[in-house]
Amino acid sequence: MIHIVVVSHADLSEALIRAAEMITGPIEGLHAVTLEPGESPESFGARLDAVLQPIADEETLILIDLFGGTPYNVSVRQVLKDNVECVTGANLPMLLELIMTRDEASLSELAAEITELGQASVKNLGPLLNR
Amino acid sequence: MIHIVVVSHADLSEALIRAAEMITGPIEGLHAVTLEPGESPESFGARLDAVLQPIADEETLILIDLFGGTPYNVSVRQVLKDNVECVTGANLPMLLELIMTRDEASLSELAAEITELGQASVKNLGPLLNR
Numbered sequence A, B: 001m002i003h004i005v006v007v008s009h010a011d012l013s014e015a016l017i018r019a020a021e022m023i024t025g026p027i028e029g030l031h032a033v034t035l036e037p038g039e040s041p042e043s044f045g046a047r048l049d050a051v052l053q054p055i056a057d058e059e060t061l062i063l064i065d066l067f068g069g070t071p072y073n074v075s076v077r078q079v080l081k082d083n084v085e086c087v088t089g090a091n092l093p094m095l096l097e098l099i100m101t102r103d104e105a106s107l108s109e110l111a112a113e114i115t116e117l118g119q120a121s122v123k124n125l126g127p128l129l130n131r
Helices: A012-024 A041-055 A070-080 A092-101 A107-121 B012-024 B041-055 B070-080 B092-101 B107-120
Strands: A003-009 A030-035 A060-064 A084-088 B003-009 B030-035 B060-064 B084-088
Touching: A003 A012, A003 A041, A003 A070, A003 A092, A003 B012, A012 A030, A012 A092, A012 B003, A012 B012, A030 A041, A030 A070, A041 A070, A060 A070, A060 A092, A060 A107, A070 A084, A084 A107, A092 A107, A107 B107, B003 B012, B003 B041, B003 B070, B003 B092, B012 B030, B012 B092, B030 B041, B030 B070, B041 B070, B060 B070, B060 B092, B060 B107, B070 B084, B084 B107, B092 B107
Parallel strands: A003 A030, A003 A060, A060 A084, B003 B030, B003 B060, B060 B084
Antiparallel strands: none
């Protein structure tokens, strides 16, 4: 099973998981790390390590809220590992797709697929609905 | 001022605002409507109306968590109004961009811009960093 770690400012990562599980029911292998207001990168990094260490031998996809900022800066170095991929711009469609397809593709394929799906999930409804 | 209404499953909409305000500080004209577990579309719709009614004469951008599902189904009819735009796939970069640029463009331009920015904010870091 590929683990999914969502990292974010405030409790956005936890709320993404709550929203996804409201649709899918409880899911194994989902983890959230939240940057608290005023928290240092070192403290956030220690809490990310505490999540990653027990699953260090397994494949992990880190979903990051935002390109830039502490959650990104601390997480991005993980992408140097062979068994970790990182994707930014976390939204609910990406997390749902990850949950539903993580056993059907390799880790690098999964990262590419949810990137494409995440981009396609952003739709401007006015023009789309020919208003 | 263009109002921003974030609608979502669970408290994802509130958490997006908490994460954005952790970066920007408190912001006026941000609203969240959350679909609670087991809540009916009618109940959600009534709560969305309660947010939209007092700002009915102003311009509003509705940021929707996901294309499909109750928050989408209930919100999308608002796009028929001239002074409302709807964009799906809500993520933190989109909300930050909305907050920072909402006074610099027309409502329809803003919807187009954050759609483009939202799509570009989803990045697969492995290939991007030439790992």
